Amino acid sequence: MIEVKELVKTFGDFRALDGLDIKVPSGAVYGLVGPNGAGKSTVIRHITGILKQDSGEVKVNGEDVYENTEVKAKIAYIPDDVFYYTQASVNDMMKFYRDMYPKFDMERFKSLGKVFGIKTSSAIRKLSRGMQKQVAFWLALSMRPETVVLDEPVDGLDPVMRRQVWNVLLSDVAENGTTVLISSHNLRELEDVCDHVGIMNKGRMMIERNLADLQESLVKVQLALPEGKSVPEGLDILHMSELGHLKTIIVRGSTDDVTGKLAAASPMFIDVLPLTLEEIFVYELGGAGYEVKDISI
Amino acid sequence: MKSKTSVFDKGIFKNLLKRFWPVFLVYFIILFASLPGELARPYNGLGYRFSYQVLWQATTGTKIAIFAGAGAAMCMFSFMYTQKGTGMMASLPVRRETVFVTSYIAGLVPIVAVNVIVFLFMLVYEAAQGAAYPGFLFTWLAAVTLADIFYYSFAVFAAQLTGSLIVLPAVYAILLMTCTVVEECFIKLFDIFLYGYAPAGRKLDFLSPPAYFQQKLTVESNDFFYDYSSVKPMVCSFKGMGVLAIYALVGLVFAYFALRLYKKRRMETATDIVSIEILKPIFKYCLAFGCALAASDYFGGSFIPENATNIEKLAIILFVMIVSAFIGYFAAEMLIKKSTRVFKTSWKGFVPVACVLVLFCTLLNADITGFEENIPEAGEIESVEFNYGDTLIKDPANIEKTLEGHRAIVRNRPVNTDPYGGPGYYVFRMTYTLKNGKSMTREYTLVEDETAAANKAFDSAINSREGKHFRFEPLFGITGDTSYGCNINVNWYDVEKDRYESDYTYLGGDQFREFVYSCLIPDLENTSLGDAILFYNEETGRKLTTIGVDIYEKNAVVMDAASKYMYMQVSTDARHTLDWIRNNTDFIIITTAENEANIPVQEGWATDGNAVPVYAEATLID
Numbered sequence: 047m048i049e050v051k052e053l054v055k056t057f058g059d060f061r062a063l064d065g066l067d068i069k070v071p072s073g074a075v076y077g078l079v080g081p082n083g084a085g086k087s088t089v090i091r092h093i094t095g096i097l098k099q100d101s102g103e104v105k106v107n108g109e110d111v112y113e114n115t116e117v118k119a120k121i122a123y124i125p126d127d128v129f130y131y132t133q134a135s136v137n138d139m140m141k142f143y144r145d146m147y148p149k150f151d152m153e154r155f156k157s158l159g160k161v162f163g164i165k166t167s168s169a170i171r172k173l174s175r176g177m178q179k180q181v182a183f184w185l186a187l188s189m190r191p192e193t194v195v196l197d198e199p200v201d202g203l204d205p206v207m208r209r210q211v212w213n214v215l216l217s218d219v220a221e222n223g224t225t226v227l228i229s230s231h232n233l234r235e236l237e238d239v240c241d242h243v244g245i246m247n248k249g250r251m252m253i254e255r256n257l258a259d260l261q262e263s264l265v266k267v268q269l270a271l272p273e274g275k276s277v278p279e280g281l282d283i284l285h286m287s288e289l290g291h292l293k294t295i296i297v298r299g300s301t302d303d304v305t306g307k308l309a310a311a312s313p314m315f316i317d318v319l320p321l322t323l324e325e326i327f328v329y330e331l332g333g334a335g336y337e338v339k340d341i342s343i
Numbered sequence: 344m345k346s347k348t349s350v351f352d353k354g355i356f357k358n359l360l361k362r363f364w365p366v367f368l369v370y371f372i373i374l375f376a377s378l379p380g381e382l383a384r385p386y387n388g389l390g391y392r393f394s395y396q397v398l399w400q401a402t403t404g405t406k407i408a409i410f411a412g413a414g415a416a417m418c419m420f421s422f423m424y425t426q427k428g429t430g431m432m433a434s435l436p437v438r439r440e441t442v443f444v445t446s447y448i449a450g451l452v453p454i455v456a457v458n459v460i461v462f463l464f465m466l467v468y469e470a471a472q473g474a475a476y477p478g479f480l481f482t483w484l485a486a487v488t489l490a491d492i493f494y495y496s497f498a499v500f501a502a503q504l505t506g507s508l509i510v511l512p513a514v515y516a517i518l519l520m521t522c523t524v525v526e527e528c529f530i531k532l533f534d535i536f537l538y539g540y541a542p543a544g545r546k547l548d549f550l551s552p553p554a555y556f557q558q559k560l561t562v563e564s565n566d567f568f569y570d571y572s573s574v575k576p577m578v579c580s581f582k583g584m585g586v587l588a589i590y591a592l593v594g595l596v597f598a599y600f601a602l603r604l605y606k607k608r609r610m611e612t613a614t615d616i617v618s619i620e621i622l623k624p625i626f627k628y629c630l631a632f633g634c635a636l637a638a639s640d641y642f643g644g645s646f647i648p649e650n651a652t653n654i655e656k657l658a659i660i661l662f663v664m665i666v667s668a669f670i671g672y673f674a675a676e677m678l679i680k681k682s683t684r685v686f687k688t689s690w691k692g693f694v695p696v697a698c699v700l701v702l703f704c705t706l707l708n709a710d711i712t713g714f715e716e717n718i719p720e721a722g723e724i725e726s727v728e729f730n731y732g733d734t735l736i737k738d739p740a741n742i743e744k745t746l747e748g749h750r751a752i753v754r755n756r757p758v759n760t761d762p763y764g765g766p767g768y769y770v771f772r773m774t775y776t777l778k779n780g781k782s783m784t785r786e787y788t789l790v791e792d793e794t795a796a797a798n799k800a801f802d803s804a805i806n807s808r809e810g811k812h813f814r815f816e817p818l819f820g821i822t823g824d825t826s827y828g829c830n831i832n833v834n835w836y837d838v839e840k841d842r843y844e845s846d847y848t849y850l851g852g853d854q855f856r857e858f859v860y861s862c863l864i865p866d867l868e869n870t871s872l873g874d875a876i877l878f879y880n881e882e883t884g885r886k887l888t889t890i891g892v893d894i895y896e897k898n899a900v901v902m903d904a905a906s907k908y909m910y911m912q913v914s915t916d917a918r919h920t921l922d923w924i925r926n927n928t929d930f931i932i933i934t935t936a937e938n939e940a941n942i943p944v945q946e947g948w949a950t951d952g953n954a955v956p957v958y959a960e961a962t963l964i965d
Contacts, residue, residue: 057611091430094430094433094434095433095434096429096430096433096434096610097433097609097610097611098609113438113439115436115437115438116436117436118434118435118436119436121434121436123434125427125430127427128427129425129427129428129430129431131358131362132362133362134362138358138361141354142354142358144354145352145353145354145357146352146354146435146436146437147436
């Protein structure tokens with residue numbers, strides 16, 4: 047389990063994290079999403095023990111992370127821009143991590159080598175960005191971590207390799223109860239793998255929920271109302287658009303509750319549509335002042 | 344499972360060595376060239392090479408250590424200077440203490456290993472040559488290693504102060520030499536503003552190790568009779584090992600502070616010029632004042648005319664300093680904020696800098712401490728030493744003459760004059776030793792002027808009987824038991840050939856004593872022989888002959904005490920001396936343009952004044 051409580055971090059005059067709370071249950075695949083500059087990478091760097099908070103707590107499995115070698119030995123971290131030593135080969139980095147992480151599994155390293163198909167003697171700096179990312183996954187999964195923290199993990203990977211990586215990762219979750227925290231802008235992909243989502247903005251958590259509950263808590267409705275009729279009061283509408291008589295509204299609430307209230311307006315047509323995670327992200331943040339702006343150029 | 348308390352990580356250690364071994368290979372090559380490479384040259388015998396030269400190369404090795412230390416620190420702690428590098432290292436399951444200690448050791452061990460390898464190679468090489476002297480090699484190893492420990496540890500400390508790898512060597516170099524440079528700048532400022540200020544050498548060099556080591560680390564030899572072609576080692580010793588040991592310990596203290604800083608280091612400071620928040624304003628103001636001082640030293644002296652008034656000097660210096668401080672201050676601000684748009688937000692911070700500079704220079708120029716007018720009372724003075732011939736006087740009458748001159752020169756301080764543009768000048772320096780144990784030094788540029796009261800008074804003091812006795816004390820102290828011979832080296836200006844000529848001869852036994860007792864001493868006492876001549880120019884030189892007298896003492900063991908050299912100006916009234924030389928040697932001495940004396944030079948006489956071979960002969964005579 048990953049727990050972050052009232053985390054505050056400033057860089058000079060800039061307050062990057064402003065009392066952030068995150069709770070990632072054990073064995074969950076948690077998607078951390080937010081606009082650019084929300085503080086996702088900063089909180090991840092706290093969870094992996096790189097940065098020290100100004101105040102608040104950062105714990106993994108009940109223990110503080112910072113300067114805790116036992117906790118960090120069980121965390122594998124893949125940043126968005128992976129660092130390798132200049133001139134290092136895959137083998138060199140494998141040996142380095144094998145010395146660092148007590149649970150490093152050579153058998154797993156060899157079997158994953160067949161998946162990724164990269165020679166261990168290859169100089170990493172000569173590999174493409176995508177292949178360097180594959181090496182990062184290869185090494186991280188070989189560490190047999192209890193917690194995996196990924197920052198923009200599948201950027202640069204081709205669709206086949208993405209699917210391969212997710213398969214391996216999710217099988218680890220299923221078999222070993224590995225906790226996974228993923229930060230990504232690729233919400234379509236997160237929707238397929240995550241069971242928990244946290245949406246953050248300006249250093250704070252806006253919404254943190256089980257994905258199913260989140261999808262249940264917002265409703266997208268298309269309806270056509272009779273002349274003179276308007277949308278009833280009492281609905282928490284996040285977004286509304288019109289195309290002729292057809293209105294599309296995004297409403298906070300359960301499906302039954304929302305459709306029940308809309309029925310009072312005797313709509314000529316009403317249909318409930320599924321919401322994607324991307325739409326949830328856009329409309330929730332739109333309510334927080336990060337809406338898509340209509341710009342005429 | 345790794346020990347919780349372990350401060351050494353094998354994985355990091357191996358990784359660092361594997362990545363940076365070429366750097367240590369370069370160090371090995373340089374060190375190899377400096378010792379075995381240098382000693383392989385057959386310019387002297389094996390004994391000299393494997394003793395004196397080994398020790399001399401130890402001093403060279405301590406200079407190489409400056410760069411070895413910086414290079415090793417830059418490599419071992421290079422991970423601190425990129426966001427990716429710090430991220431990777433900080434996310435590892437290793438304590439910061441462990442990362443630091445392991446990296447520190449990984450830089451020091453190869454340096455010491457290289458030193459040991461070169462040492463062992465030299466041992467084998469010397470043994471193969473049949474002239475192994477391990478003692479000198481151990482001294483070399485100890486000196487170079489101690490210097491390496493200090494410089495490397497200091498570089499590691501400097502590495503903690505910045506987040507930029509490019510800035511690290513600059514921080515290292517500046518911290519190493521700051522005190523010496525700043526002191527030099529202040530000395531220059533005092534010299535510009537304070538009339539009579541006498542630069543007396545730096546006192547803070549011990550805070551700038553490269554400058555301090557340059558003074559303290561040396562090789563001494565008393566082996567006056569050494570045969571340079573011999574296999575036997577020269578009797579010599581390395582001076583300054585204690586200094587190196589102390590600095591090595593100081594280096595370890597710096598390493599400890601570096602560890603403390605690293606443990607608290609904020610990893611997000613990678614790429615920042617200054618990585619410690621509290622040091623940012625210090626950096627800004629230090630750069631501002633540093634630029635001001637450096638500019639005053641470099642430009643101030645060049646732009647000030649010799650005949651400038653005090654106000655003109657003040658204006659020029661202030662202008663140079665304020666402009667330079669401005670550049671330094673805003674350059675620092677730009678580096679800290681990583682932006683060129685800093686003027687609007689930061690200009691207020693520069694105001695105190697400018698005020699401090701104006702206040703400092705104005706007060707210095709106004710001499711609020713009364714330095715210029717401070718002349719001791721006669722009753723306070725124990726003795727006075729002059730820079731001419733290091734003449735020392737204690738007689739109250741001579742001290743009073745000196746004070747007359749001092750008061751005259753302060754009273755008649757030149758204004759709007761260029762002392763170097765006149766007929767002649769002399770930079771005159773005197774040091775009062777006071778009865779309370781303190782000393783006071785003043786330096787003035789005397790301008791040639793026969794009527795100047797100061798010139799007359801100083802001339803009278805220096806050329807008093809006491810003054811001449813002091814300058815030529817070895818002559819007055821000669822007895823048959825202590826001295827037995829001398830070299831006379833005569834230098835004169837040959838009008839016909841239009842050049843200076845010189846020649847020498849050796850006098851021993853009765854001839855020596857006759858020359859000293861019958862000629863030199865009476866002429867010194869009664870004529871202007873040996874007088875100090877303060878204003879010496881080409882014209883004066885053409886009228887003067889000088890005699891160098893090098894007296895050899897019996898039973899001298901140390902080279903420096905084997906002879907005492909004095910030289911004196913010969914004037915036309917030194918009749919006994921001139922007559923004796925004329926009658927007993929073949930020197931041509933032309934004391935005036937009218938060729939008062941003219942004796943042909945004997946052919947075949949050497950003009951090289953090196954007395955050592957003559958001294959070797961002298962042992963046979965006695």
